[in-house]
Amino acid sequence: MKSDPEYYDYWPYHNRPKIRWPDGKKMAFWVAPNIEFYELNPPVNPNRKAWPQPNPANQGYSIRDYGNRVGHIRQMELLDKYGIRGSISLSTALCEHHPEIIQMCKERNWEFFSHGIYNTRYTYGMSEQQEREMIKDSMETIFKHTGQKCAGYLAPALSHSERTLDLFAEVGTELFGNEGGIYTCDLFHDDQPTPIHLRSKKKFVSVPYSLEMNDTIAFAVNKMEPRRYGKMLQENFDRLYQEADESGTIMCIPTHNYQVSCPHRMKAYEQALDYITSHDDVWVTTGREIAEYYIQHYYDSSVADIKQKQIKFGGR
Secondary structure: OOOOOOOOOOOOOOOOOOOOOHHHOOEEEEEEEEEOOOOOOOOOEOOEOOOOOOOOOHHHHHHHHHHHHHHHHHHHHHHHHOOOOOEEEEOOOHHHHOHHHHHHHHHOOOEEEEOOOOOOOOOOOOOHHHHHHHHHHHHHHHHHHHOOOOOEEOOHHHOOOOOHHHHHHHHHHHHHHHHOOOEEOOOOOOOOOEEOOOOOOOOOEEOOOOOOOOHHHHHHHOOOOHHHHHHHHHHHHHHHHHHOOOOOEEEEEEEEOOOOOOHHHHHHHHHHHHHHHOOOOEEEOOHHHHHHHHHHHOHHHHHHHHHHHHHHHOOO
């Protein structure tokens, strides 16, 4: 039995090689709007129910539909105001259900990365071939509708298997060469990018995507008031910004248009964005740009540093 997931090595945060982002920026900041599609009556998965109540789950479905009808426009206009290009964690069925949303994001040069096909269809119970086909379908759909070669992955509803990262990287290479399948958001172990072990040996990284800053976790799980969430975002930024003096850190705000874009929550969110983007030495960017820059400039030195520390201190 594995004692850990074996995706990455233990690598102490202290005394890593120093990271500086483009133009000498000391910290990277990105926003990841989850733009999702939920089915009212999805196929039954024996490992997880899509809705807590018997069908029809009108309440759960309709608030998520609110996100695509109303909340998306509201958040998009706010990100426009602060010059933030979203990195969309996309349920790719949205390309067929709401192509107008895809078009608005394309016009703003937002990034599209895969969040599976539907957020009500899970990886649990899939064979390797089934999971490969699902990942390939989502990447091909993004390319068909946006022209983008999908770089990142967040498993639908955070469901994944032991094969997920290998399959995503392999399918990305098959479809798009080294431009496809280069990062994951499914690991929450660090505040900097880290090299990930794959059976293909492809250069692949984990880009920090914070569940703690995720609006669904804040509002639906931790039951936070909007003002507390906004303050938490600023406090999280302040700590990472301070530590970035030593080596570049990353802050991500994962959002959902049916959560943070509700009218009573927008003011606190806007105040946090205003505060964060007022810092000139912060790189406001996308998940793909972080992964590409890290792989080009810091991946090899990071792997070398990990190996050196393993030799010095022992362990994997």
